[in-house]
Amino acid sequence: MSEGTGPRAAETTRVLVLGGQRTVTMLKERTGYEVGFADEFIPIELFAAVDIPFEVDFDDWEGAVEQIARVHAIRPFTAVVSQVDRLVPLAGLLRDRLGLSSGITYEAARNCNDKAATHRRLSQAGIAVTRHEVVGSVEEGTTAAKEIGLPVVVKPRDASSAAGLMYCATSEEVAAAVGAILDGGRDSALVEEYLVGPEIGVFASRAAGATKVLYVFEGEVGPPPKFVKLGGWFPGTLAEEVLARLTDLTGRALAALGVDDWVALLQFMLTDAGPRVVEVNPRVSGGQGVALIAATTGYEPTLVAVEAALGRQPEPETPKAPVGRYHSIVFEQEGRLWYREEALHAVQGLESPVEPLIEIDVKPGEAVLGINHARGGAFGRIVLAGESRDQVTRDLERILDQLDLRVEPMAGAESSVTKPHTSCC
Numbered sequence: 001m002s003e004g005t006g007p008r009a010a011e012t013t014r015v016l017v018l019g020g021q022r023t024v025t026m027l028k029e030r031t032g033y034e035v036g037f038a039d040e041f042i043p044i045e046l047f048a049a050v051d052i053p054f055e056v057d058f059d060d061w062e063g064a065v066e067q068i069a070r071v072h073a074i075r076p077f078t079a080v081v082s083q084v085d086r087l088v089p090l091a092g093l094l095r096d097r098l099g100l101s102s103g104i105t106y107e108a109a110r111n112c113n114d115k116a117a118t119h120r121r122l123s124q125a126g127i128a129v130t131r132h133e134v135v136g137s138v139e140e141g142t143t144a145a146k147e148i149g150l151p152v153v154v155k156p157r158d159a160s161s162a163a164g165l166m167y168c169a170t171s172e173e174v175a176a177a178v179g180a181i182l183d184g185g186r187d188s189a190l191v192e193e194y195l196v197g198p199e200i201g202v203f204a205s206r207a208a209g210a211t212k213v214l215y216v217f218e219g220e221v222g223p224p225p226k227f228v229k230l231g232g233w234f235p236g237t238l239a240e241e242v243l244a245r246l247t248d249l250t251g252r253a254l255a256a257l258g259v260d261d262w263v264a265l266l267q268f269m270l271t272d273a274g275p276r277v278v279e280v281n282p283r284v285s286g287g288q289g290v291a292l293i294a295a296t297t298g299y300e301p302t303l304v305a306v307e308a309a310l311g312r313q314p315e316p317e318t319p320k321a322p323v324g325r326y327h328s329i330v331f332e333q334e335g336r337l338w339y340r341e342e343a344l345h346a347v348q349g350l351e352s353p354v355e356p357l358i359e360i361d362v363k364p365g366e367a368v369l370g371i372n373h374a375r376g377g378a379f380g381r382i383v384l385a386g387e388s389r390d391q392v393t394r395d396l397e398r399i400l401d402q403l404d405l406r407v408e409p410m411a412g413a414e415s416s417v418t419k420p421h422t423s424c425c
Helices: 021-027 044-049 061-072 085-098 106-113 115-124 138-149 171-183 240-257 289-297 303-308 389-402
Strands: 013-018 033-039 052-055 080-081 130-136 151-153 166-168 190-193 199-207 210-221 230-235 260-272 273-282 323-328 335-338 357-360 379-387 406-408
Touching: 013 085, 021 033, 021 044, 021 303, 033 061, 052 061, 061 085, 080 085, 080 303, 085 106, 085 379, 106 115, 106 138, 106 240, 115 130, 115 240, 115 273, 130 138, 138 151, 138 171, 138 190, 151 171, 166 171, 171 190, 199 240, 199 303, 210 240, 210 289, 230 289, 240 260, 240 273, 240 379, 289 303, 289 323, 289 379, 323 389, 379 389
Parallel strands: 013 033, 013 080, 033 052
Antiparallel strands: 130 190, 151 166, 151 190, 199 210, 199 260, 210 230, 230 323, 260 273, 323 379, 335 406, 357 379
16 A cells, blocks of 8 residues: 555544554554554553553453543544454444444444354345354254254354364264364354355455455365365456456445445355355454465555545555465474474575565474364465466475475474464465
């Protein structure tokens, strides 16, 4: 996004950011913004960088609203933004309580974050979704699975992407998956039909009732039971009529959910019966998906989100390259990971002039888990942009060759990994 799309230097737009330091950094690099930032803990360097810092308890929304409202009465905010799933409804609540004229509403945020509500609203609008049932017990889960027809997918109602998702081919697996969700503190789970087909991600901005599709991503998904996202390509190879249908469905879906003056990341499955909406997440892409979108479209997603919350559609900068590839680093088996650390910073012989982004979440010698382990998934990512798929593919091969990733058997690998690795982009 160019400087020209933001507020003029003589005007100050005061934006409150809930969590997420990337948005703060992007806004502070541009003139015309006064930035408030609310989080449970703010590092001293960030505390000094923002204009209005709030340390708040995000488990006490009423207290947070009161704290922010007192400042708003003196220094009014124009918009509230957040790219943290659990805080988007709080952004909506603040819009409602502070009387702001733009931004997501609390109701729209809840319609997106509660997957059962998403399905209900879309179905009422005549938009095809996955067949599903909300269940509150293991017994209800197994009954729902039989009615829908095995295999099914079981997932939390409030999780996004592949978090907590399990493919279940038997009633016993359904019982275990539903039980795990309920044992984790949730009061219900979602049992859905298992859809077969390519997965497509759509990133869109909606402002003043108009939807603008900014990015369509052709995803690659790992095997069951977890379906970890392996990455994918931009642009995809979809026919023009399919793209047109997805664009229409995106606008209709966001309108049905009440999403306006906000951004959303929609997941579609292209089944033999046509596109099905799987979920709608009211935020930008996770992980380093933002880097891929920015490099290949010229739209910086976090700034697009701010513009949308202000009721405006963005204009792109010139993209760095027309083709992009997101590659998640996953492993078949657990063990100790070894690689050439120097290749993270310098890879020889790359064809594209666009510098790749290479991240590995563990240091050489540390443990990794298999792709379908309960805490497995992506342990790193490579994001590339170039002139063609062939060029990007050759560069990816060079990077992987020079990283020389190797997993050796390791006793106790499972206990050595303390956090789940489930997402990529």
